Amino acid sequence: MAILLVSSSFSPAEITMSTGTLYTYPENFRAYKALIAAQYSGAKVKVAEDFKFGESNKSAEFLKKFPFGKVPAFETADGKYLSESNAIAYYLANEQLRGGKCPFAQAEVQQWTSFADNEILPVSCAWVFPLLGIMPQQKNANVKQDAEVVLQRLNKKLLDVTYLVGERITLADIVVFSSLLHLYQYVLEPSVRRDYVNLNRWFVTILNQPQVQAVLKDYKLCEQALVFDPKKYAEFQAKTGTKQQQPAKQKEEKKPKEKKEAKKEEPEELDAADAALAAEPKSKDPFDAMPKGTFNFDDFKRVYSNEDEAKSIPYFFEKFDAENYSIWLGSYKYNEELSKVFMSCNLITGMFQRLDKMRKQAFASVCLFGEDNNSTISGVWVWRGQELAFPLSPDWQIDYEVYDWQKLDPKSEETKKLVTQYFSWSGTDKDGRKFNQGKIFK
Amino acid sequence: MCDVATVQKIANCLGVSPGKIQLNEEQVVTRTGAQNKTVAGFATILESMARESKSETAQNSIVTQEVQAQVYQWIEFAVLYVAPGSKDKYVSKQLLADFNKLFISKSYLVGHFITLADLAVYYAIGDLIKSLSPVDKENYLNLSRWFDHLQQRPEIHQGETMLNFTTIYLHNWATGTHI
Numbered sequence: 001m002a003i004l005l006v007s008s009s010f011s012p013a014e015i016t017m018s019t020g021t022l023y024t025y026p027e028n029f030r031a032y033k034a035l036i037a038a039q040y041s042g043a044k045v046k047v048a049e050d051f052k053f054g055e056s057n058k059s060a061e062f063l064k065k066f067p068f069g070k071v072p073a074f075e076t077a078d079g080k081y082l083s084e085s086n087a088i089a090y091y092l093a094n095e096q097l098r099g100g101k102c103p104f105a106q107a108e109v110q111q112w113t114s115f116a117d118n119e120i121l122p123v124s125c126a127w128v129f130p131l132l133g134i135m136p137q138q139k140n141a142n143v144k145q146d147a148e149v150v151l152q153r154l155n156k157k158l159l160d161v162t163y164l165v166g167e168r169i170t171l172a173d174i175v176v177f178s179s180l181l182h183l184y185q186y187v188l189e190p191s192v193r194r195d196y197v198n199l200n201r202w203f204v205t206i207l208n209q210p211q212v213q214a215v216l217k218d219y220k221l222c223e224q225a226l227v228f229d230p231k232k233y234a235e236f237q238a239k240t241g242t243k244q245q246q247p248a249k250q251k252e253e254k255k256p257k258e259k260k261e262a263k264k265e266e267p268e269e270l271d272a273a274d275a276a277l278a279a280e281p282k283s284k285d286p287f288d289a290m291p292k293g294t295f296n297f298d299d300f301k302r303v304y305s306n307e308d309e310a311k312s313i314p315y316f317f318e319k320f321d322a323e324n325y326s327i328w329l330g331s332y333k334y335n336e337e338l339s340k341v342f343m344s345c346n347l348i349t350g351m352f353q354r355l356d357k358m359r360k361q362a363f364a365s366v367c368l369f370g371e372d373n374n375s376t377i378s379g380v381w382v383w384r385g386q387e388l389a390f391p392l393s394p395d396w397q398i399d400y401e402v403y404d405w406q407k408l409d410p411k412s413e414e415t416k417k418l419v420t421q422y423f424s425w426s427g428t429d430k431d432g433r434k435f436n437q438g439k440i441f442k
Numbered sequence: 443m444c445d446v447a448t449v450q451k452i453a454n455c456l457g458v459s460p461g462k463i464q465l466n467e468e469q470v471v472t473r474t475g476a477q478n479k480t481v482a483g484f485a486t487i488l489e490s491m492a493r494e495s496k497s498e499t500a501q502n503s504i505v506t507q508e509v510q511a512q513v514y515q516w517i518e519f520a521v522l523y524v525a526p527g528s529k530d531k532y533v534s535k536q537l538l539a540d541f542n543k544l545f546i547s548k549s550y551l552v553g554h555f556i557t558l559a560d561l562a563v564y565y566a567i568g569d570l571i572k573s574l575s576p577v578d579k580e581n582y583l584n585l586s587r588w589f590d591h592l593q594q595r596p597e598i599h600q601g602e603t604m605l606n607f608t609t610i611y612l613h614n615w616a617t618g619t620h621i
Contacts, residue, residue: 159583160607162549162591201547208554 021046022088023062024072025053029181030085031072032215034092036174039211041094045074086113089171097171108165112172116179123147128182131225133232139401147183151196158198162205169209177206181219189225227394231387286392287361290385293324297363301442304363309424316419322410326386329418330366330403332377341436344368344375348439351399355441358389358396364441365422370433378429380408380422381441446471448565449487455561455597456495463487485517488558497597503557512552516559520566528570538570538582545584549591556592564592572605579607 022045024031031047038045048056056062057069065081066073074082074091082088090098099106127143129135154176157164164172184193184203193200206212207219300319304312320327338344348366355362366379383389390400408415421427425438446463449471453460461475472482473490481490492500503513527533541563544551551559571579571589579586590607593599 160587160590162587167591167594197546201545201549204547205549205554 019043019045019092020074020076021048022072022074023048023051023057023066025051028072029178032181033085033089033171033175033178034072034074035215036178036212037089037093037097037171039214040097040169041092043092045092086117086171086175089175093171096168097174099165099170099172100168105166105170109170109172112164113175116175119150119153120176120179123150124179124183128186128226130233131186131228133229133236136233137228137230148195151183151199155196155199158202163202169206173202173206174212177203177212184221185219186222187225189222192225193222225394228391228397230391285357285360287358287384287389289392291324293321293384295319295321295325297361297442301363304423304440304442309420313420313423316423317416320382320410324386325382325384327408327410327415327419328381328383328388329406329408330364330379330381330400331406333402333404335376338375338377339373341368341372341375344377345437345439348377348379352439352441354398355396357393358383359442362389362441365425365438366441367422367425367438368436369429370436374433375436376429376431376433378422379439380419449473449484451565451600452488452558452561453491454600456491456497456500457597458491458494458500460491484521485514488517488562489514492558499556499558499561502553502555503559505553509553509557513557513559516551517562520559520562524563524566528567534570537567538574538585541567541588542582542585545588549588560588560592561598564589564598576606 020043022031022034024047035045035047037043050056051071053071057066057071057073062073063069065075066083068083070083072083072085072088074088076082082091095101097109099109123143123146125135126138127147130137163169164176180203188196204221207216296319300312300316303315307315332338338347345368348368352364352366362381362383364379364381366377369376369378388400388405390396408418422438426435428434446465449463450460453463459475461473463471463473466472466482470482471484471487472480473487474480475490475494481487492503495501502509504510523533524537527537550556551563567589571585574582586607589605593604
């Protein structure tokens with residue numbers, strides 16, 4: 001990485017006069033706090049060259065200076081060391097940024113700094129990191145609602161003030177702004193951020209200050225929110241190797257299947273699909289990213305509806321394109337909670353309704369076995385692509401987590417038996433409960 | 443509003459010597475500055491002062507040609523519409539509503555920093571804002587926020603009594619009025 005000089009009018013001679021060196025990886029929002037503060041104060045900061053995250057900060061030399069091995073870290077020109085981004089930003093700031101002369105205003109700056117760390121960052125990380133694939137998705141976490149509470153509080157605050165503390169930009173603005181960067185970049189798409197007009201106004205004002213622009217350069221507000229993609233996380237895990245953080249390991253135990261599948265896939269194909277997904281506007285069919293293949297769902301559905309199973313099931317295996325389509329067995333996880341048959345059927349049809357947009361590229365027969373208070377739900381699903389289809393669209397993610405998904409080998413005899421059984425609504429479940437009702441997703 | 447007093451106030455804000463400000467025989471405000479050069483007209487005088495000033499506001503106002511043009515537009519607007527309009531009951535209502543709407547999404551009139559445009563409109567609309575009752579101010583929270591932000595700067599209020607906007611904090615417990 002080239003030296004990033006903070007002051008725009010820097011001559012090489014001045015580098016030696018720099019008040020210090022900042023160690024960070026690129027585009028680190030924590031480092032931004034320090035760099036923006038330096039823009040306001042005119043402090044000369046050199047960003048360490050050739051810093052490699054995970055290597056440089058684990059080196060003995062680095063650990064000697066900064067025992068925690070964390071970045072951003074700052075080394076002053078006269079050899080003193082500072083860690084923790086807020087402290088570095090404070091050191092590099094000027095009097096105005098620190099809250100002026102009034103102790104109360106200074107305390108307010110501290111208040112907002114703590115607010116950013118304790119209120120904003122946890123919700124921002126919980127929401128955005130899984131989408132970036134650097135943290136597993138937390139089940140049942142109300143990340144959006146949690147974020148809403150914090151954002152609304154800020155929005156309310158900024159209704160009648162221009163800046164968070166006093167009438168000038170302070171570290172309070174810079175720190176809170178930096179903590180919101182990920183949210184505004186990745187998830188607060190226009191329809192979502194419409195609820196936060198005052199916060200938006202303030203955010204855009206701070207963003208467009210020349211001192212902030214000098215540091216952020218190409219920052220853009222979110223046009224379309226990221227959606228969760230299990231592949232990305234699997235890739236991240238593969239990249240980071242065996243040395244994983246605690247939460248990563250948990251995820252491995254929970255979802256070993258998914259990970260294996262992701263690994264099986266060829267990396268080239270993955271990238272293409274990822275790129276296509278990212279490039280395409282949301283309204284398009286998420287399946288468009290997958291190769292089309294030769295299997296025609298409409299034709300099969302017509303045959304299935306009009307002909308006897310004796311004809312339609314052989315037709316299915318004859319036409320099925322194993323390369324571009326996959327067959328899955330989905331088993332309901334909480335069968336013991338099922339009571340009345342009609343309620344269970346509503347559960348299935350409800351899920352079908354919510355998956356409406358999937359119909360074109362998918363087919364399923366979901367069956368209920370057993371009777372009132374003793375029943376199970378399971379189904380055979382077919383869709384385009386080799387991966388679990390549900391993460392492709394946020395609309396499809398409501399129900400799938402309550403099912404266990406098992407990918408079936410289209411060539412095996414066992415699969416043929418299962419497909420025949422489910423498509424023809426016959427047989428029993430594993431524990432011998434008789435077929436009761438079936439629902440077709442087409 | 444394009445009177446001698448306002449020009450003097452803005453000169454103070456910018457930290458420049460106002461020179462000799464007076465009305466000529468056509469009642470147009472003129473400024474006779476250094477080297478006895480005289481410029482006439484409110485907007486032109488403001489521009490001439492911005493060039494002399496080293497203040498943040500002045501620097502912001504001439505940062506690019508586009509900004510400069512937008513600032514000029516607002517100065518004209520302040521002179522031609524805001525000042526006379528604020529004396530009319532109906533026009534002033536519209537003005538307040540328009541500015542309030544504008545400040546929903548903006549912190550300042552031009553760009554994202556304080557410029558001469560803010561100063562010109564601030565002084566043009568000051569009397570109107572002063573005449574508002576606390577309840578009226580409640581209806582223009584965004585405008586109030588902007589006005590309050592400016593008046594808190596010592597170089598802008600210049601020792602005059604500050605308008606009280608504290609009642610707008612009412613919304614913290616009377617949220618129903620702020621939909």
